[in-house]
Amino acid sequence: MNARNRVILGLAAVGACLAVALGVGAAILLERDPTIDDTDLALPTVADLYPAGTAEPFTALERCGLSEASLNKLVPDRETQKAYAPDLSCAYRSAYDGSGRKGSLSVALDDHEGSVHDALLSFDVVTELDTLATSKDVWQKVSGLGDEAAVSYDADFGEAKLNVRVGTVTTEVRYAVYRYKDLDRKSLGKKQAVAGAIAAGAEVVAAIGGEADAPAVRTSDGPAAPLLPLLDPCTIVDRTTLRAAGFDMPSKSTSSTEFDVPQRECQWLLLTGTPDDRTLSVSMSAYPDQKRRGGAERARRQFSELHDSGRKTSTTFHALRGPGEQAMAYYYWSDSDKAEAWGEVVFVLRNLLVRIRCSGSTNGKPFTEADVLNRAYAVAEVMAAALPK
Template identity: 30%
Template sequence: MNETEGPVPITRRLASRPLTWLAAAVVAAVLLLAWACRPGSSGPDAADLPAPRTLPADPVPAGPVVTRLPARCGVSPATIEALVPGARVENDGDFGECRWHAPGSGASLKVVLTAFLDPAVGITAPPEQATLGRPPRPPAAPNTATSYGQVRAVPAAVAVTHLTDGLYSDIAPEVVTGLGDEAVGQYDRSQGVVRIRVRAGDVVASLDHHWGASPGGRRDPAGPRRDTLRAAADVARSLGAPPRGTPAFGPAETGRPLLNLPADVCALVPKAVLDKVIGDRGSPLRGRGHVAPTAVKGARNGECSWRTGRRALDVTVQAVPDVGAFGGVRTAGREYLKLHLNARGEEPLGTGGEKYFAALPGPGDQAFAAYVQGGAPGRVVFRHRNLLVEAVYTAGDPGEPLTRRQTVNGAYAVAVEIARRLPR
């Protein structure tokens, strides 16, 4: 039966009764509207939107997760002797801090392990930043990836944010390759120090190596860098992240020019898809209804929203610039990683609530789809080079929620169309 076959006989039956033609017309219109909006018909409840294609395994690692401190902060005795000959121990690893100092030469090595802990680890309350063994500091700020629900900041995502803590602002940091999940470093000739920050799962290790006096007050920077990388490799290995190849200070990032923010975010969603997910969509609301995926300094954001009494669609696009040691593409990848980790770690507010999370092969270079019943509606987040895109699809009326299938499939259909319209 098509959409015109159902209501016509009903209208005819009503017209044969002793009702006014006006009343019959009103009733027929109401029934016609109900028929058109039934599940499986055309309109915002359409069932013909494809489900996302998913990856068989999530490419984003879940660990390592540290549950106890390594001895000597993970630095081997041979490495200590090589970097700080004749060292005296000033801090032996209590409270996650180690320090060795050679009074004669002035050489020293300081290592601090900062863990971002989860209740499953059993060390402290979630999710708090604490140097292992010390009283916890105030809770880390919650993730603000979405304006909906209770999205918690998981430990590894918070660790990503704090990778560059303690680096000097007047010295350009450099990417370090082959260490942990990611690492950066600085060579400070004026202070005679090499600094390396390496993240392994939910832990950030901070290493500061003062190389002390050298003949003529000068030293080839290759030596101090190599020595500090050796210590950093020891630490990363002790945290469950063995080095990949030979760790090194990497070259500056190069590649294709960064993409600009699209001039009109609303134009990225075609009418055909809007008809399916929104129906009577009205005029789009530019720059309203949602928040940017991340808070990267200098990023440019574009937002567009569509609202009806029954459905709501929010689209956000962010163009990420070069930041510090990281180019725009790598910075966007790090921000995407935080969103991915937080979405994967989110749980329903109550028992028995449905949760859905899947890593996707597309759209874009990296993507995921997520939904949490009673928390966050269906959304798809993807990265295309240095652009971060988020599509969120939900019910306009909280009293008539969408199913997980409806909300995720709707967000995915929108995200796929946006990706097709972005510049290569």
């Protein structure tokens, strides 16, 4: 397929795709370019490396992924404690045999039955990074560790607590280090406890396939890139674009929400009175900053939820090189009494999450994967090109 046809195919996506529409649609007149060959899927696919980690790798890990060398350093003269879930947790404590440096370390992993949504919720409940903190624990973000990580320190017990999420898996590490002199126990303080917890957490995270690249406590988030504004998809995917693709779209339907995450959506609908009804839906959500979590981070987390759901429930799934910073496409086909097929391309750019969902049929036959996703991807490129960089 030459460059001209790819451009035409991209424009044709707007009118040819069917998206589940919640608003009132407008009739369209379909004219397809006969020179377009859309039998092949034409997406910039990449290996799916996000999110890392599943429930499988760590269930058989010895010592929860901790090395003998690390344990000897963190917990001298260690004794293994009884773990509440032997496959998913470990606990160690220095034997009390007089004076000297001692430590206690525990690790607990939770696979959340393979659910990114549950893993995100668990991380938020523990760290309170999505709300104003209500507990006495003050959590600080940790960079370079898993998909997200945070650490706190309990001065009353001299214990550091680290929570890390890697895809569907959360890991909790608790570490305390102290020195005994006769019967007198003295904590060695926050710095050593936090450093030990992060060192242990890095080994566990690496063992289950997550990122462990020079992890460190963030003293601040630094200057964030400006939030991108919420735009109207109806303005971006305009009548000129549609007409250039061979479609006449005299009107359109819009909807918007202005709650926690403002969203705008534009929809078009073709009702032919035959099985060949088609619709297109393009939505954009703009995530604002929260006190403890930026809009860009919130958009990426929502993308990870959609990624997890699409990968598990779609007929076919594709991680994409673009547009935006992260992108994916998936196709659903149902062989029911009335066969249905639809697809969606989703991408995130800074604090914006953009979704193009479409479906349709030709001569009573549902659109193929290439019919749907080639067109949806071309619309995604039009949307991405219109956004500020």
